[in-house]
Amino acid sequence: MQIAKTLDELRNARQQFNEPIGFVPTMGFLHPGHLSLVKRVRLECSSVVVSIFINPAQFGPQEDLVDYPRDMGKDLALLKACGVDLVWAPKPETMYPGGYQTWVEVDRVSKPLEGARRPRHFRGVATVVAKLFNAVQPQKAYFGQKDAQQAVVIRQMVKDLNFPIDIVVCPLIREIDGLAMSSRNVYLNSNQRQAASVLYRALKKGQSSYESGERNAKKLREVIIKEIDAEPLTHRDYVSVAHPDTLVELDIIDQDALMSMAVYIGKTCLIDNFLLRNGNWHTGQLTGEPEG
DSSP states (O other): OEEEOSHHHHHHHHTTSOSSEEEEEEOSSOOHHHHHHHHHHHHHOSEEEEEEOOOGGGSOTTSOTTTSOOOHHHHHHHHHHTTOSEEEOOOHHHHSOTTOOOOOOOOGGGSSTHHHHSTTHHHHHHHHHHHHHHHHOOSEEEEETTSHHHHHHHHHHHHHTTOOOEEEEEOOEEOTTSOBOOGGGGGOOHHHHHHTTHHHHHHHHHHHHHHTTOOBHHHHHHHHHHHHHTSTTEEEEEEEEEOTTTOOBOSBOSSOEEEEEEEEETTEEEEEEEEEETTEEEOOEETTSOOO
16 A cells, blocks of 8 residues: 655656546545545546545534544555555645645535525535545546435536536445444544434434425424434434435425434534435444445
């Protein structure tokens, strides 16, 4: 496994690899959710490239950039064990040199949900992903369904800017109690960690209500909210039942839908979602169990 830290090192290494190249952008502190993406790339592509870069442009002024968890040594060992060909680990000054002025903004799908709480977040995400795509030049790029709005934003950017890249969105990976795996889960104390399972339970309540015949999106939101609010350690940011491609809130579910939420537990904001597509629910994969 090669490790590149400069653009020249990346470009020289890139020339050695067979195509198609599959790419997984990460901010490090890897968990089984990240590794599931890497393993999917290994199955589908000739070469595997992973980036590790904590992107300062997607953090707000009161967010956890300084404290964001890091463990480069462990990350590299995990990626090597998964058969990764190249790790691209640029420095901030490589991605954002002095006098940097250029930003990528995806308009409508960046504004609701996470974008309402973090108004500059998706500008930072779209910009860094565009720069990573430009540097790595993969044929395929892999993202997790946990960050559902991010996947929508990236797909829109790729379409609008004519990137010749296939965006592959893979199932999110869950702990055995249903909590979506996230690098930020490390912030939770034991009581908060126990309370965090309410996100999955609430989404399951929404799914069950739908499967019992409920199609009114407002009522489904109410079912989810009731379950969340029954847990005293939670504070809701948003609960959404929206179109999965436009993120416009639905009145009636007559085909596809994305049920999603952001919930604070202590100072940690956790996100989760279930996707209804073509009549099938995509709820993620519990650890050690098949996707449901």
